Amino acid sequence: MRHHSLPSTAKRIGILALPYVQLLDIAGPMDVFTEANTQAKRILYELHVISTSSAPLHSSSGLIFHPTTTISSPLDVPFDTLLIAGAPHLNPKHLSPDLLKWVGQHAPRCRRFGSICTGALVLAAAGLLTQRRVTTHWAVAEQLSQQFPSIQVEADSLFICDGPVCTAAGVTAGLDLAIALVDHDFGRDLARKVSNQLVMFFRRPGGQLQFSHRGIANPMGRSILRTVQRRVLSKPHLPSDTRALAELAGLSPRHFARLFHKEIGLSPALWVERVRMDTACRTLEEGLPPKQVAAMVGFKDVDTFRRAFQRQFKTTPAEYRRRHAAQPPTETD
Amino acid sequence: MRHHSLPSTAKRIGILALPYVQLLDIAGPMDVFTEANTQAKRILYELHVISTSSAPLHSSSGLIFHPTTTISSPLDVPFDTLLIAGAPHLNPKHLSPDLLKWVGQHAPRCRRFGSICTGALVLAAAGLLTQRRVTTHWAVAEQLSQQFPSIQVEADSLFICDGPVCTAAGVTAGLDLAIALVDHDFGRDLARKVSNQLVMFFRRPGGQLQFSHRGIANPMGRSILRTVQRRVLSKPHLPSDTRALAELAGLSPRHFARLFHKEIGLSPALWVERVRMDTACRTLEEGLPPKQVAAMVGFKDVDTFRRAFQRQFKTTPAEYRRRHAAQPPTETD
DNA sequence: TACTCTATCATCGTATAACGATGATTTAGG
DNA sequence: CCTAAATCATCGTTATACGATGATAGAGTA
Numbered sequence: 001m002r003h004h005s006l007p008s009t010a011k012r013i014g015i016l017a018l019p020y021v022q023l024l025d026i027a028g029p030m031d032v033f034t035e036a037n038t039q040a041k042r043i044l045y046e047l048h049v050i051s052t053s054s055a056p057l058h059s060s061s062g063l064i065f066h067p068t069t070t071i072s073s074p075l076d077v078p079f080d081t082l083l084i085a086g087a088p089h090l091n092p093k094h095l096s097p098d099l100l101k102w103v104g105q106h107a108p109r110c111r112r113f114g115s116i117c118t119g120a121l122v123l124a125a126a127g128l129l130t131q132r133r134v135t136t137h138w139a140v141a142e143q144l145s146q147q148f149p150s151i152q153v154e155a156d157s158l159f160i161c162d163g164p165v166c167t168a169a170g171v172t173a174g175l176d177l178a179i180a181l182v183d184h185d186f187g188r189d190l191a192r193k194v195s196n197q198l199v200m201f202f203r204r205p206g207g208q209l210q211f212s213h214r215g216i217a218n219p220m221g222r223s224i225l226r227t228v229q230r231r232v233l234s235k236p237h238l239p240s241d242t243r244a245l246a247e248l249a250g251l252s253p254r255h256f257a258r259l260f261h262k263e264i265g266l267s268p269a270l271w272v273e274r275v276r277m278d279t280a281c282r283t284l285e286e287g288l289p290p291k292q293v294a295a296m297v298g299f300k301d302v303d304t305f306r307r308a309f310q311r312q313f314k315t316t317p318a319e320y321r322r323r324h325a326a327q328p329p330t331e332t333d
Numbered sequence: 334m335r336h337h338s339l340p341s342t343a344k345r346i347g348i349l350a351l352p353y354v355q356l357l358d359i360a361g362p363m364d365v366f367t368e369a370n371t372q373a374k375r376i377l378y379e380l381h382v383i384s385t386s387s388a389p390l391h392s393s394s395g396l397i398f399h400p401t402t403t404i405s406s407p408l409d410v411p412f413d414t415l416l417i418a419g420a421p422h423l424n425p426k427h428l429s430p431d432l433l434k435w436v437g438q439h440a441p442r443c444r445r446f447g448s449i450c451t452g453a454l455v456l457a458a459a460g461l462l463t464q465r466r467v468t469t470h471w472a473v474a475e476q477l478s479q480q481f482p483s484i485q486v487e488a489d490s491l492f493i494c495d496g497p498v499c500t501a502a503g504v505t506a507g508l509d510l511a512i513a514l515v516d517h518d519f520g521r522d523l524a525r526k527v528s529n530q531l532v533m534f535f536r537r538p539g540g541q542l543q544f545s546h547r548g549i550a551n552p553m554g555r556s557i558l559r560t561v562q563r564r565v566l567s568k569p570h571l572p573s574d575t576r577a578l579a580e581l582a583g584l585s586p587r588h589f590a591r592l593f594h595k596e597i598g599l600s601p602a603l604w605v606e607r608v609r610m611d612t613a614c615r616t617l618e619e620g621l622p623p624k625q626v627a628a629m630v631g632f633k634d635v636d637t638f639r640r641a642f643q644r645q646f647k648t649t650p651a652e653y654r655r656r657h658a659a660q661p662p663t664e665t666d
Numbered sequence: 667t668a669c670t671c672t673a674t675c676a677t678c679g680t681a682t683a684a685c686g687a688t689g690a691t692t693t694a695g696g
Numbered sequence: 697c698c699t700a701a702a703t704c705a706t707c708g709t710t711a712t713a714c715g716a717t718g719a720t721a722g723a724g725t726a
Contacts, residue, residue: 027360065398170532199503
């Protein structure tokens, strides 16, 4: 495991920062790679923050910092890894051609490249994500998927490495990705030391969607459909299969399902399931036990509920409650 | 977008950054408070990064940034909250008198003040932590406790708010603390929105010590004691009560215990327990089930093992394994 | 070495969770 | 209306978590 790499073999990490970048998207990976150097007692990674100009750059939280280099500077040595940091209000349509050209040229030459949070929009605009399995911040996952249909967006992962393309979900998932890269490059022991030093989990439970709460809370579509939706939203424990809902709407099941899908974009069953899971989340956050919650959202037994919950959030109801609920008795503040 | 609350009602947050500050200690809280502004659609917090001089500041990971203000600048309005960011190699004995004076003057005038990571050393040096319950990075907790015996250091918490004093454990615990402050200031709903947006847990499981792995792995003291220690380290499942160990050393139990405590600083039982727990951690990280691990480190049943583990790490073995173990079958990279 | 208060150990019993397997239903789409 | 695929409702098994309790070992004092 111990290759005595010469200093010149240090891996060059480039982090591209756009205006009003999310500071954590830069700080997370930088501190992880830096800590890897510290723990290994030698320079494994060499960090560079890249900007479009050499001027000081504003982060979204107001901190002003200096990039190490710019996209106009000639590159003596190529990067080993290029990461695009996200920015909260990044609009892929307003990216400069120069920037996209630079990304399109340099990223593919790296051993691997990727993004954190909304940085994936930049890679997508540069055409580097086609046919790749990719993730991004849950709030822009749908946008990414719609604007670039050829990308396989998997919004529920914290990070995904598909070949050389490594994308992280929202903000703090950049830390998880960086740890995974260290793990891949230099082994589990070092990665674990780094995560321990930074007081973060080596492996976080569940996917990203447990943080999203997609608000399907707003009934939409024709008035008759909205009536039906309101019924489900207010009484999620009542039977809400296609047949029952169709009856409520006074339509034939087949016709109702067709109409529903046309207007809402989801099949009735799927929509109902999501509403139920969202309700379940909120109730679990109140601290109620999974068993009770299962009944409240229309499942006859906890087990089926747990499986449905796991399908959506990649974590179990009990686990979710532990992480998101208000204080269970003993808290240290 | 009705951010027309008077600017004066926004809470002013000051973050003090020393040279070679850990960037995450600044970025974490800043991004949390900024996201709170975004979610609330008005300016709840006003952020300031304070340095000893107006010169650009280096973070430990190499990023160079501009402080908003300096300790020499006159303060028109006092801070609502003052946080001291940590730095990896911070030495409290090398802090300038000017800095300590500034901290000692301004911190107590804030509604609350605190630190992240090793920043606690600065507050301690300024004499602001006496008789307070406080936490800091696990790696410096003992140092803090020894240099400032009047401080109640609780190394196992992720953060502690004792009256106006809010201290966070290592690095990423600054995020948890900031979320708790938002929760306290503006309620759970907003805090939850912020943590969800940043893709972080509202409440992380367990304490900080699960990340520490205090290396008691090195036998110390007299040669006879080292022999005994090596036996325990290599065969932690064998009976290692005081009597058995004393016999091994060829001493009377009482004398052995006295000697052990004098040389090592811990009672034999406590030392054995720690060794066993450390071994347990490593074995759990390999992915072995708690039941098996319990037997390997000398517990007759899983239950007793679990309780001992919980005493140390505030989390259960099963939970620990889930967070720290190498891949359980399905992984997304 | 003996004594003693305290903490931990080893159990038992119980409740909850997790998970595989299996027919009966339901769904989505033609 | 019909069909392939997915989901639901169970059952059985195993692992965890936790309270309660008598037995035992710990650490300091005489």
